[in-house]
Amino acid sequence: MAPLDEYRKKRDFRRTPEPAGQVSASPGEGGGLFVVHKHATQRLHFDLRLEQDGVLRSWAVPKGPSLDPGEKRLAVEVEDHPLEYGEFEGVIPEDEYGGGTVMLWDRGHWRPRKKPSDDRLDFELEGHKLTGAWTLVRMSGERSDDGKNWLLIKRSDESGANDATDAADTVDASVITGRTMREIASDRDAIWTAKGSQSPSRPQAPDAGRLAGSRKRGLAADPQPQLASLVDEAPVGDDWLHEIKFDGYRILARLEREGDELTARLLSRNGKDWTDRFAKLAPVLARLPADSALVDGEVVAFSADGSSSFRRLQEALSEGRTGHLVYQAFDLLYLGGYDLTATPLLERKRALAGLLAGASLGGSGTVRVTDHQVGKGPAFFEQACGLGLEGIISKRRDAPYRPGRGKDWVKVKCTRQEELLIGGFSDPSGSRAGFGALLLGGYDESGKLVYAGKVGTGFSDRHLRELHGRLRELEVAEAPFDSAPSGRGVHWVRPVLVAEVEFTEWTRDGALRHPSFRGLREDREPEEIRMPAAMSVSKRTKAGSGNSKRDEGVESGKPVGERSERRPRKGEAQVAGVRLSSPDRVLYPEQGVTKLALAQYYEDIAEWILPHLANRPLSLVRCPQGREKQCFFQKHPDEALAKDTARVEIEESDGPAPYLYARTLADIVSLVQAGVLELHVWGSRVDDVERPDILVFDLDPAPDVPWSEMLRAVRELRDRLAELGLESFPRTTGGKGLHLVVPLERGPRWDEAKEFAHAVAKAHESDDRRRITTNMSKAKRRGKIFLDYLRNGRGATAIASYSTRSREGAPVAVPVRWDELGGAMRADRYDISNLRRRLAALRSDPWAEFDEARRPLTKKMLARVGPK
Numbered sequence: 001m002a003p004l005d006e007y008r009k010k011r012d013f014r015r016t017p018e019p020a021g022q023v024s025a026s027p028g029e030g031g032g033l034f035v036v037h038k039h040a041t042q043r044l045h046f047d048l049r050l051e052q053d054g055v056l057r058s059w060a061v062p063k064g065p066s067l068d069p070g071e072k073r074l075a076v077e078v079e080d081h082p083l084e085y086g087e088f089e090g091v092i093p094e095d096e097y098g099g100g101t102v103m104l105w106d107r108g109h110w111r112p113r114k115k116p117s118d119d120r121l122d123f124e125l126e127g128h129k130l131t132g133a134w135t136l137v138r139m140s141g142e143r144s145d146d147g148k149n150w151l152l153i154k155r156s157d158e159s160g161a162n163d164a165t166d167a168a169d170t171v172d173a174s175v176i177t178g179r180t181m182r183e184i185a186s187d188r189d190a191i192w193t194a195k196g197s198q199s200p201s202r203p204q205a206p207d208a209g210r211l212a213g214s215r216k217r218g219l220a221a222d223p224q225p226q227l228a229s230l231v232d233e234a235p236v237g238d239d240w241l242h243e244i245k246f247d248g249y250r251i252l253a254r255l256e257r258e259g260d261e262l263t264a265r266l267l268s269r270n271g272k273d274w275t276d277r278f279a280k281l282a283p284v285l286a287r288l289p290a291d292s293a294l295v296d297g298e299v300v301a302f303s304a305d306g307s308s309s310f311r312r313l314q315e316a317l318s319e320g321r322t323g324h325l326v327y328q329a330f331d332l333l334y335l336g337g338y339d340l341t342a343t344p345l346l347e348r349k350r351a352l353a354g355l356l357a358g359a360s361l362g363g364s365g366t367v368r369v370t371d372h373q374v375g376k377g378p379a380f381f382e383q384a385c386g387l388g389l390e391g392i393i394s395k396r397r398d399a400p401y402r403p404g405r406g407k408d409w410v411k412v413k414c415t416r417q418e419e420l421l422i423g424g425f426s427d428p429s430g431s432r433a434g435f436g437a438l439l440l441g442g443y444d445e446s447g448k449l450v451y452a453g454k455v456g457t458g459f460s461d462r463h464l465r466e467l468h469g470r471l472r473e474l475e476v477a478e479a480p481f482d483s484a485p486s487g488r489g490v491h492w493v494r495p496v497l498v499a500e501v502e503f504t505e506w507t508r509d510g511a512l513r514h515p516s517f518r519g520l521r522e523d524r525e526p527e528e529i530r531m532p533a534a535m536s537v538s539k540r541t542k543a544g545s546g547n548s549k550r551d552e553g554v555e556s557g558k559p560v561g562e563r564s565e566r567r568p569r570k571g572e573a574q575v576a577g578v579r580l581s582s583p584d585r586v587l588y589p590e591q592g593v594t595k596l597a598l599a600q601y602y603e604d605i606a607e608w609i610l611p612h613l614a615n616r617p618l619s620l621v622r623c624p625q626g627r628e629k630q631c632f633f634q635k636h637p638d639e640a641l642a643k644d645t646a647r648v649e650i651e652e653s654d655g656p657a658p659y660l661y662a663r664t665l666a667d668i669v670s671l672v673q674a675g676v677l678e679l680h681v682w683g684s685r686v687d688d689v690e691r692p693d694i695l696v697f698d699l700d701p702a703p704d705v706p707w708s709e710m711l712r713a714v715r716e717l718r719d720r721l722a723e724l725g726l727e728s729f730p731r732t733t734g735g736k737g738l739h740l741v742v743p744l745e746r747g748p749r750w751d752e753a754k755e756f757a758h759a760v761a762k763a764h765e766s767d768d769r770r771r772i773t774t775n776m777s778k779a780k781r782r783g784k785i786f787l788d789y790l791r792n793g794r795g796a797t798a799i800a801s802y803s804t805r806s807r808e809g810a811p812v813a814v815p816v817r818w819d820e821l822g823g824a825m826r827a828d829r830y831d832i833s834n835l836r837r838r839l840a841a842l843r844s845d846p847w848a849e850f851d852e853a854r855r856p857l858t859k860k861m862l863a864r865v866g867p868k
Helices: 005-009 083-087 181-187 310-319 345-357 377-386 461-473 595-604 606-613 665-673 707-723 750-767 835-841 859-864
Strands: 032-040 044-052 055-061 072-081 090-092 100-112 120-127 131-138 149-154 226-230 240-244 249-258 261-268 292-300 326-335 367-369 391-396 404-413 416-426 438-443 449-455 490-493 498-503 516-520 572-575 578-581 586-588 618-622 632-634 647-652 655-660 676-681 694-701 729-732 738-743 785-788
Touching: 005 072, 032 055, 032 083, 032 120, 032 181, 044 072, 044 083, 044 100, 055 083, 055 149, 083 100, 090 181, 100 181, 240 345, 240 377, 249 326, 310 461, 310 516, 326 345, 345 367, 377 391, 377 835, 416 449, 416 461, 438 498, 461 490, 572 595, 578 595, 578 665, 595 606, 595 665, 595 835, 606 665, 606 676, 618 655, 665 676, 694 707, 694 750, 707 738, 707 750, 707 785, 750 785, 750 859
Parallel strands: 226 404, 326 367
Antiparallel strands: 032 044, 032 100, 044 055, 055 072, 072 149, 090 100, 100 120, 120 131, 131 149, 240 391, 249 261, 249 292, 292 326, 391 404, 416 438, 416 490, 416 498, 438 449, 498 516, 572 578, 618 632, 618 676, 647 655, 694 738, 694 785, 729 738
16 A cells, blocks of 8 residues: 555545645655644544655654653554645544644654664654654554554653643644634634635634724824833743743834735834834735734844844844844734734734734744743743843733833843943043943933943944944033043043943942943933832842852852952953953954953852862963954963963973963963963863863764754763763853763873773764764764864863853853753853853752762773773
């Protein structure tokens, strides 16, 4: 029997909307499309479909997939379906086979974890709702039902994406139209009957008149947005839904038909028409299948790791390169002559998903629907901060849309940010162009402009040049602040420009601490800018609040945040008692990170980095003029490095040679003063340099290796090491790859450690030669992951945890938990601008068990190493 014969035999395609389909070209054993349908026939159930051999191999799962590791669910194998079924959603007539409502509940891609067999399939799903590992196993014995009965088993994985117990507990709406089962059944837009005609190929716009609370009225000419109130904690309970807070410009898209054309106007938060600024977005929105609509959303620019970046957005607007910008739509306020502001939020969001799906929008293109999570607000917030994101927006799921600021929408931020007026600027020092710092403030309750401190970092060369030109045009003779700061080289300006800054806390005297410039807010009016009522330090935003353990004998130097009372000379700054010359020298031009900002970064994370760095010999990457200028690798200290930084003599082939090592925060800041951008450590400590206490396996992918393959490879290496009795801990490198770090009890010498690491790497290569190589030659590494074991030789080093890298964007090497190492993670996920958010969100050190996991390296282990 041909693959689809049974499927076609059961259906009358003159009556059913299901596609007849055909067998497609097979993608081989590498996985492909997966679909989960929710099917209300005689009994409600889920259908799991996996693309295999040119069809969708299908199983009916009565209770739906479990998301609880180890849980087993019955899965009854049914006839193969055509690949076109992956687009199907609608209603099958009751007197037809499978009659009832069908929702396209989830869709994405699957890949095998092991080579499939006739009786077992181990696989991973990456969908909108389901992400992680499962196994399908054919049952035998009395319950086998002639081989049709299988068990669907949820496996433990590190994605951390699904925290419900059952699929039925997740968002109950279609992934392509946003409709519920009831809405699909009542719309009946995909039913065929004997008298009917073919269902539309695309979902149509929802009928706004049938939505609860909709009212027939005209489209407002000057719509006002609903705003969120800032709170300290995410709300609890299923009455709330939660969205990622995007870092962009709030935009209302007003669509209205003029003659035969639908035109879109893009309006900023303060009512300015910004259609011309986002000229490439307007025609895309005009494709929506409606005569009139009002959509609420945010225009954002995405970084490579998938997070939104206000800096990238500002640069795109400044340079006129807006083609890559995305409109994240999250609300629908008006549609087809009906005002929807009284419609409950969840219904509005479903209608929005249906509207965008009708124009083939809403996925990964220029206009996208914003996903949400119902309930579990605190966990959602913690996850967002752990990924270094800005924060979340929480909204009452049944509330109407109310313009202005209220309590139905609240925002919780992972870091402290403030919008303040620019009241002046200072002259630059050293080789810096433009200006040195911006002087900032906000209005108090009496209407006086109160000084809030200055910001001197976060400016790219373009910022310094262009903003300085605008400031010079605004210069005035007198200070606009009620109490002006003193100092030479200060220029006052009319306070009409609004700057957004990120900072760590307010000082006791009401000034910003460690501020960094994020950009100008052209969507805010100057008179709206107020000083915050409370300027106390939030425990949530103090970096380093986790429970990291210090190694015995490690000194933190001065407590985090404490400053020496010695005053620096003119043109200098001081951190942890170390004087910094040229503190405003830009080391990372893309982010405008200065020498002072880098020193303050290490000051903020001192208790996190020192346990991994202290008392280990160092090799350094120095870029004295910044990362874009000359950089060089340095093993031995010279006159440019602080003389009071600790040194240890290590025997080399031509005699003893000095190496630096750090003991305190002051030692690290001294290295920053010398232009050090990367800190590389030995696998041993200075008290016994010949016996390593860690192993490092470096997984370095070729450019064409997908991230999913990196995750697979690193997990398999973890499992191999675990079989040998060794626990490993993952670390992002700030580059392309990942490190696996293995804690050891001191005992083996360098040659033994290297021999063991080599044997493990070769065994791993032998098991997967198609994807793993230990050959350093780049010509031999195409399509493969280079497994580098050479970092375990005497004198070899690896980047230190929490060290910056001399790469674009100031990325950082960061220890992570295994359950964080999923699709949302990347090797360069964290940089010095978002790492503090992550650390503030952590409940404990990701490597809290590192020291407890130390094991001796034995000859028995070496004997057991070999291909599986």
